Amino acid sequence: MFEDRADAGDRLAAELERRGLEADVVLGIPRGALPVAKPVANALEADLDIVVARKMGAPGNPELALGAVASDGTVWRNDALIDQLDVSEAYVEDVRTMEADNAREKLARYRETDELPDLAGARVVVVDDGVATGATATACLRQIREADAASLVLAVPVGSPSAVDSLRSEADDVVALRTPENFRAVGQFYRTFGQVSDADAIDYLES
Structure with a gap:
């Protein structure tokens, strides 16, 4: 159980550091991923940005x-x-x-632009606060593949076993701290899982 998204981000960052992962840019999937992605970007000394997909x-x-x-x-x-x-x-x-x-x-x-940052040759880590079906994560990963990233890793605190398995074919690696068999929804693994506003999410990018 994660206390909140910041706690999940700290734990995810620690695991990525333990693995020796290096990144040039960390892309959060707004809005809920930004509080998770911020400590990951800080730990990896990488730029923080976003990638967007819609269900x-x-x-x-x-x-x-x-x-x-x-x-x-x-x-x-x-x-x-x-x-x-x-x-x-x-x-x-x-x-x-x-x-x-x-x-x-x-x-x-x-x-303030409808273009992603230049990802050609970049080591990219995509972060979400969890994956249920993996639909939006898949679309995001495919867009980044098309942008010619040098490497592509998906990192999440929690995900359904089936979604995490399917996403392994979309990235070079998938890091999920928890893949519980009793997975029903991402929010069940957070003590606090409130909505993240656009303004709060943008603050993470600007801070």
Whole structure:
């Protein structure tokens, strides 16, 4: 159990240091990842920045992810679920376009540009506060791959075993402090897991 996101970040940073991991940039997935990513970036003496993706919600159930799309349009689709729910390609394309626009708007709100930092040749660590389905993390990792990063590591305090396993094919390494079999939601492993506002998340980037 983590006390809060800052505690999770401290523990994650300690594990990455123990492994001797080196990084040029740490990218948090806003908003909840920024309090976790800040101590990681500090420990690794790396720049702190963001990468943004948005979940593509199912018809009538926006919390159910048909996939996710990053700010540049890079997409991950859960084709099995799309087929199971008999979702039309027109719907999938509409929601992909809408959420890609939303991701670009969020990126611009945080960075004052809708472009990622230059990651070509960089050693990149992506941090989230946890992974449930891994949808948004997958879209983020694929975008960073397209940016020609030299190395790509995903680091999270906690994740579902199935999501963490699937993400191993998207990064050079995945570091998860906990992968409990009884995983139901990220928040169950934090004593305090309140919402992180945009203003607070931006403060982490600017401090």
